[in-house]
Protein backbone atom coordinates (compact mmCIF):
# COMPACT_ATOMS: atom_id res chain seq x y z
CA UNK A 49 0.00 0.00 0.00
CA UNK A 50 1.50 3.41 -0.94
CA UNK A 51 1.74 5.96 1.84
CA UNK A 52 -0.73 8.89 1.92
CA UNK A 53 0.29 12.24 0.32
CA UNK A 54 1.67 13.81 3.52
CA UNK A 55 4.11 10.90 3.94
CA UNK A 56 7.29 10.35 1.94
CA UNK A 57 10.12 7.86 2.30
CA UNK A 58 13.83 8.61 2.09
CA UNK A 59 17.09 6.75 2.55
CA UNK A 60 20.53 7.71 3.83
CA UNK A 61 23.55 5.68 5.02
CA UNK A 62 21.53 2.49 4.67
CA UNK A 63 18.73 3.72 6.94
CA UNK A 64 15.17 4.40 5.79
CA UNK A 65 13.11 7.30 7.04
CA UNK A 66 9.42 8.19 7.05
CA UNK A 67 8.98 11.93 6.55
CA UNK A 68 5.68 13.59 7.41
CA UNK A 69 4.74 17.07 6.28
CA UNK A 70 1.25 18.45 6.80
CA UNK A 71 -0.46 21.73 7.66
CA UNK A 72 0.26 21.27 11.37
CA UNK A 73 3.85 20.08 11.59
CA UNK A 74 6.69 18.16 10.07
CA UNK A 75 8.21 15.03 11.57
CA UNK A 76 10.83 12.43 10.72
CA UNK A 77 10.90 8.81 11.84
CA UNK A 78 13.72 6.31 11.37
CA UNK A 79 12.60 2.78 10.55
CA UNK A 80 15.76 1.68 12.36
CA UNK A 81 14.43 1.60 15.92
CA UNK A 82 10.91 2.78 15.02
CA UNK A 83 12.46 5.98 16.25
CA UNK A 84 10.93 9.47 15.98
CA UNK A 85 13.77 11.93 15.30
CA UNK A 86 12.09 15.28 14.75
CA UNK A 87 8.86 17.13 15.45
CA UNK A 88 8.58 20.74 14.29
CA UNK A 89 5.16 22.33 14.78
CA UNK A 90 4.16 24.81 12.05
CA UNK A 91 2.81 27.16 14.74
CA UNK A 92 6.32 28.30 15.79
CA UNK A 93 8.68 26.27 13.61
CA UNK A 94 10.74 25.24 16.67
CA UNK A 95 12.14 21.71 16.99
CA UNK A 96 10.85 19.97 20.12
CA UNK A 97 13.15 16.91 20.02
CA UNK A 98 16.93 16.72 20.31
CA UNK A 99 19.24 14.41 18.39
CA UNK A 100 22.95 14.34 19.19
CA UNK A 101 25.09 15.74 16.36
CA UNK A 102 27.28 12.65 16.97
CA UNK A 103 24.43 10.12 16.86
CA UNK A 104 25.15 6.98 14.84
CA UNK A 105 22.66 7.25 11.99
CA UNK A 106 23.90 4.14 10.23
CA UNK A 107 22.37 1.25 12.19
CA UNK A 108 25.57 0.49 14.14
CA UNK A 109 24.17 1.65 17.49
CA UNK A 110 20.90 2.86 18.97
CA UNK A 111 20.22 6.47 17.96
CA UNK A 112 21.21 9.02 20.63
CA UNK A 113 18.25 11.40 20.70
CA UNK A 114 14.65 11.59 19.49
CA UNK A 115 12.34 8.95 20.98
CA UNK A 116 14.10 5.63 21.62
CA UNK A 117 11.69 2.78 22.34
CA UNK A 118 12.74 0.86 25.44
CA UNK A 119 11.12 -2.60 25.53
CA UNK A 120 10.74 -5.24 27.04
CA UNK A 121 13.03 -4.04 29.80
CA UNK A 122 14.20 -0.66 31.01
CA UNK A 123 17.95 0.09 31.15
CA UNK A 124 19.57 -3.12 32.50
CA UNK A 125 16.62 -4.53 34.47
CA UNK A 126 16.72 -7.75 32.41
CA UNK A 127 17.72 -9.89 35.39
CA UNK A 128 21.18 -10.73 34.00
CA UNK A 129 24.55 -9.11 34.64
CA UNK A 130 24.95 -5.58 33.23
CA UNK A 131 26.06 -5.71 29.62
CA UNK A 132 24.93 -9.31 29.05
CA UNK A 133 21.83 -8.11 27.19
CA UNK A 134 21.32 -4.79 25.37
CA UNK A 135 20.48 -1.78 27.51
CA UNK A 136 16.80 -0.78 27.07
CA UNK A 137 15.92 -3.96 25.16
CA UNK A 138 16.04 -4.99 21.52
CA UNK A 139 13.44 -2.87 19.70
CA UNK A 140 15.57 0.24 19.32
CA UNK A 141 18.23 -1.62 17.31
CA UNK A 142 16.09 -3.41 14.76
CA UNK A 143 14.47 -2.37 11.51
CA UNK A 144 10.75 -1.72 11.79
CA UNK A 145 8.14 -1.89 9.02
CA UNK A 146 5.76 0.84 7.94
CA UNK A 147 2.40 -0.93 8.19
CA UNK A 148 -0.08 1.82 7.41
CA UNK A 149 -0.57 5.56 7.01
CA UNK A 150 -3.73 7.66 7.13
CA UNK A 151 -4.51 11.37 7.10
CA UNK A 152 -7.54 13.39 8.12
CA UNK A 153 -8.45 16.95 9.12
CA UNK A 154 -6.36 16.62 12.33
CA UNK A 155 -3.12 15.34 10.85
CA UNK A 156 -1.29 12.22 9.74
CA UNK A 157 -0.98 8.89 11.53
CA UNK A 158 1.52 6.18 10.69
CA UNK A 159 1.65 2.71 12.14
CA UNK A 160 4.90 0.80 12.51
CA UNK A 161 5.72 -2.73 13.64
CA UNK A 162 9.05 -4.24 14.73
CA UNK A 163 10.44 -7.21 12.79
CA UNK A 164 10.55 -9.45 15.90
CA UNK A 165 9.44 -9.30 19.53
CA UNK A 166 11.03 -12.49 20.84
CA UNK A 167 14.75 -12.58 21.60
CA UNK A 168 17.16 -13.69 24.32
CA UNK A 169 15.82 -12.43 27.65
CA UNK A 170 12.19 -12.30 26.50
CA UNK A 171 10.83 -15.44 24.90
CA UNK A 172 7.08 -14.90 24.88
CA UNK A 173 4.47 -14.60 22.14
CA UNK A 174 3.24 -11.07 21.75
CA UNK A 175 2.72 -8.35 19.21
CA UNK A 176 3.89 -4.76 19.40
CA UNK A 177 2.77 -1.81 17.33
CA UNK A 178 3.65 1.85 17.34
CA UNK A 179 1.27 4.58 16.22
CA UNK A 180 2.70 8.02 15.59
CA UNK A 181 0.23 10.86 15.08
CA UNK A 182 1.56 14.15 13.75
CA UNK A 183 -0.87 17.03 14.11
CA UNK A 184 -0.84 20.09 16.35
CA UNK A 185 0.67 17.65 18.85
CA UNK A 186 2.91 14.66 18.38
CA UNK A 187 1.38 11.54 19.89
CA UNK A 188 3.30 8.28 20.16
CA UNK A 189 1.41 5.16 21.29
CA UNK A 190 3.13 1.82 21.87
CA UNK A 191 0.79 -1.14 22.20
CA UNK A 192 1.83 -4.55 23.53
CA UNK A 193 -0.51 -7.53 23.25
CA UNK A 194 -0.02 -10.96 24.78
CA UNK A 195 -0.82 -13.30 21.90
CA UNK A 196 0.42 -16.40 23.73
CA UNK A 197 -0.99 -18.74 26.35
CA UNK A 198 1.10 -17.75 29.37
CA UNK A 199 1.27 -14.42 31.19
CA UNK A 200 4.41 -12.29 31.02
CA UNK A 201 5.73 -9.18 32.68
CA UNK A 202 7.62 -6.38 30.92
CA UNK A 203 8.85 -2.82 31.28
CA UNK A 204 8.92 -0.13 28.63
CA UNK A 205 9.61 3.56 28.09
CA UNK A 206 9.27 6.29 25.51
CA UNK A 207 12.73 7.70 26.26
CA UNK A 208 12.22 11.13 24.71
CA UNK A 209 15.12 13.58 24.37
CA UNK A 210 13.52 17.04 24.45
CA UNK A 211 15.28 20.01 22.96
CA UNK A 212 15.86 22.91 25.37
CA UNK A 213 17.72 26.08 24.50
CA UNK A 214 19.75 25.99 27.71
CA UNK A 215 19.47 23.32 30.43
CA UNK A 216 20.72 25.82 33.01
CA UNK A 217 17.60 27.94 32.38
CA UNK A 218 15.16 25.00 32.28
CA UNK A 219 12.53 24.01 34.81
CA UNK A 220 10.36 20.87 34.89
CA UNK A 221 6.89 21.48 36.31
CA UNK A 222 4.25 18.97 37.39
CA UNK A 223 6.46 16.26 38.94
CA UNK A 224 5.93 15.47 42.62
CA UNK A 225 6.43 12.64 45.11
CA UNK A 226 9.59 10.61 45.61
CA UNK A 227 12.20 9.45 43.15
CA UNK A 228 14.88 6.76 43.15
CA UNK A 229 18.32 8.18 42.48
CA UNK A 230 20.35 5.85 40.26
CA UNK A 231 23.43 7.98 40.94
CA UNK A 232 23.15 7.48 44.72
CA UNK A 233 22.62 3.71 44.98
CA UNK A 234 18.89 4.09 44.34
CA UNK A 235 18.30 6.23 47.45
CA UNK A 236 14.68 7.43 47.64
CA UNK A 237 14.44 11.23 47.78
CA UNK A 238 11.73 13.89 47.51
CA UNK A 239 11.34 15.67 44.16
CA UNK A 240 12.95 19.11 44.34
CA UNK A 241 10.83 22.24 43.94
CA UNK A 242 11.51 24.16 41.84
CA UNK A 243 12.79 21.30 39.65
CA UNK A 244 15.90 22.58 37.92
CA UNK A 245 18.91 20.58 36.72
CA UNK A 246 22.46 21.63 37.56
CA UNK A 247 24.33 18.32 37.72
CA UNK A 248 24.20 14.78 36.33
CA UNK A 249 20.63 13.52 36.87
CA UNK A 250 19.28 9.97 36.54
CA UNK A 251 15.98 9.52 38.38
CA UNK A 252 12.99 7.23 38.36
CA UNK A 253 10.07 9.24 39.71
CA UNK A 254 7.88 6.70 41.42
CA UNK A 255 4.45 8.16 40.75
CA UNK A 256 2.57 7.86 37.48
CA UNK A 257 3.11 11.52 36.55
CA UNK A 258 0.62 12.41 33.81
CA UNK A 259 1.56 15.97 32.93
CA UNK A 260 4.95 17.66 32.88
CA UNK A 261 5.78 21.07 31.48
CA UNK A 262 9.25 21.96 30.28
CA UNK A 263 9.81 25.69 30.76
CA UNK A 264 12.84 27.51 29.42
CA UNK A 265 13.76 31.05 30.51
CA UNK A 266 10.53 31.17 32.60
CA UNK A 267 8.41 30.44 29.52
CA UNK A 268 6.50 27.17 29.07
CA UNK A 269 7.85 25.51 25.90
CA UNK A 270 6.65 21.90 25.72
CA UNK A 271 4.04 19.95 27.62
CA UNK A 272 4.52 16.19 28.01
CA UNK A 273 1.42 14.08 28.67
CA UNK A 274 1.76 10.44 29.67
CA UNK A 275 -0.80 7.63 29.74
CA UNK A 276 -0.30 4.00 30.70
CA UNK A 277 2.90 4.80 32.62
CA UNK A 278 3.65 3.88 36.23
CA UNK A 279 6.62 6.23 36.59
CA UNK A 280 8.55 8.99 34.86
CA UNK A 281 12.31 9.01 34.25
CA UNK A 282 14.37 12.19 34.06
CA UNK A 283 17.92 11.94 32.68
CA UNK A 284 20.67 14.38 31.79
CA UNK A 285 24.28 13.11 31.75
CA UNK A 286 25.74 16.61 32.38
CA UNK A 287 29.55 16.52 32.07
CA UNK A 288 29.55 12.71 31.86
CA UNK A 289 28.42 13.40 28.28
CA UNK A 290 32.15 13.78 27.58
CA UNK A 291 32.53 10.02 28.09
CA UNK A 292 29.56 9.07 25.88
CA UNK A 293 30.94 8.42 22.40
CA UNK A 294 27.84 9.60 20.53
CA UNK A 295 27.43 12.86 22.48
CA UNK A 296 29.67 15.88 22.38
CA UNK A 297 30.96 17.13 25.75
CA UNK A 298 28.58 20.10 25.73
CA UNK A 299 25.55 18.34 24.22
CA UNK A 300 23.95 18.05 27.66
CA UNK A 301 23.24 21.81 27.58
CA UNK A 302 20.53 21.39 24.97
CA UNK A 303 18.55 18.33 26.06
CA UNK A 304 16.60 16.76 28.84
CA UNK A 305 15.08 13.28 28.75
CA UNK A 306 11.56 13.08 30.17
CA UNK A 307 10.57 9.44 29.76
CA UNK A 308 7.01 8.14 30.07
CA UNK A 309 7.84 4.79 31.61
CA UNK A 310 6.69 1.47 32.97
CA UNK A 311 9.49 0.43 35.37
CA UNK A 312 7.62 -1.59 38.01
CA UNK A 313 6.78 -4.60 35.80
CA UNK A 314 3.45 -4.78 33.99
CA UNK A 315 1.90 -8.23 33.80
CA UNK A 316 -0.21 -9.10 30.76
CA UNK A 317 -2.45 -12.18 30.80
CA UNK A 318 -3.04 -14.06 27.51
CA UNK A 319 -5.18 -11.88 25.23
CA UNK A 320 -4.54 -8.71 27.26
CA UNK A 321 -3.16 -5.47 25.75
CA UNK A 322 -1.44 -2.45 27.30
CA UNK A 323 -0.76 0.91 25.73
CA UNK A 324 1.91 3.45 26.70
CA UNK A 325 1.21 6.88 25.23
CA UNK A 326 3.25 10.07 25.22
CA UNK A 327 1.84 13.30 23.81
CA UNK A 328 4.20 16.18 23.05
CA UNK A 329 2.20 19.40 23.10
CA UNK A 330 4.07 22.49 21.92
CA UNK A 331 3.22 25.63 23.85
CA UNK A 332 3.50 28.46 21.34
Ligand SMILES: O=P(O)(O)OC[C@H]1O[C@@H](O)[C@H](O)[C@@H](O)[C@@H]1O
Pocket residue numbers: 110123135136207230250251281283307
Ligand atom coordinates in the same frame (compact mmCIF):
# COMPACT_ATOMS: atom_id res chain seq x y z
O1 LIG B 1 23.02 5.05 26.83
P1 LIG B 1 21.63 4.47 26.83
O2 LIG B 1 21.61 2.96 26.92
O3 LIG B 1 20.80 4.99 25.68
O4 LIG B 1 20.94 4.97 28.15
C1 LIG B 1 20.91 6.33 28.47
C2 LIG B 1 20.28 6.54 29.85
O5 LIG B 1 18.92 6.22 29.76
C3 LIG B 1 18.18 6.56 30.95
O6 LIG B 1 16.86 6.27 30.77
C4 LIG B 1 18.72 5.74 32.10
O7 LIG B 1 18.03 6.09 33.29
C5 LIG B 1 20.21 6.03 32.26
O8 LIG B 1 20.75 5.27 33.33
C6 LIG B 1 20.94 5.73 30.96
O9 LIG B 1 22.29 6.08 31.09
